[in-house]
Amino acid sequence: MHTDPLSNVLSALADPTRRGMLARLAQGEASVTELAEPYDMSMAAISKHLKVLEKAGLVEQGREAQYRPRKLNPEPLKEVDTWLAEYRQLWEARFDRLDHYLRHLQGKSDG
Amino acid sequence: MHTDPLSNVLSALADPTRRGMLARLAQGEASVTELAEPYDMSMAAISKHLKVLEKAGLVEQGREAQYRPRKLNPEPLKEVDTWLAEYRQLWEARFDRLDHYLRHLQGKSDG
DNA sequence: TTTGTATTAAACCAATCAGTTATCAACTAA
DNA sequence: TTAGTTGATAACTGATTGGTTTAATACAAA
DSSP states (O other): OOOSHHHHHHHHHSSHHHHHHHHHHHHSOBOHHHHHTTSSSOHHHHHHHHHHHHHTTSEEEOOBTTBOOEEEOOHHHHHHHHHHHHHHHHHHHHHHHHHHHHHHHHHHHHO | OOOSHHHHHHHHHSSHHHHHHHHHHHHSOBOHHHHHTTSSSOHHHHHHHHHHHHHTTSEEEOOBTTBOOEEEOOHHHHHHHHHHHHHHHHHHHHHHHHHHHHHHHHHHHHO
């Protein structure tokens, strides 16, 4: 029962097939059959994966004449990014410490 | 059956309770009881959530005398970040277009 | 040794998930 | 109209999830 959007997006992303579809859609619009092509999976399964991505807001239906190609909507990824941003400094901190350590070593050799 | 680490991390993050725990651990080490405190949930449930985070590599057991306080390991978030990086330009592109549009408007008012 | 505190494990339950097959709908082409 | 293609839906299955309660474990304090 994911009611919050961020959980929804993250769990949509937590599947290699769905991430693969997003990667494909990052190249440009694609039909469902095109999206299905790389996977050894029934069309029904593909359809379900797409629905998960659509519910998360990551994929939309374009309207091209009579066809309805899917297209990527990167918007919800922003939320993931801003969530991640609060932790970014934490792993960068380690680098900073290393950086300081290296400066320290350099300082030592200087004097 | 998530075998790939990225899916593992993402699905670990796809839960508000677990993200809350990470937020708490970002402040510093904490015992399981401390981590459980904000949630109306059995200790066993908390323990399970922690196990999910540990399996994803996001949380580790420290060893402080007789206690085993948990601590955050931000490492796996890097993978999420690098995955996200390939899409970052996609949502920034929209901003760029807006930016260009605004420049365009400004240019108009200038000439 | 007994008691209390902190944490995990086991067994269970209802809901969700990821896949299947089979059916259906819509639209294209003959 | 009759096929053929594209895609969605329904019903089912087995595995996983997120929670429960009830023990079990480990250790500290008395």
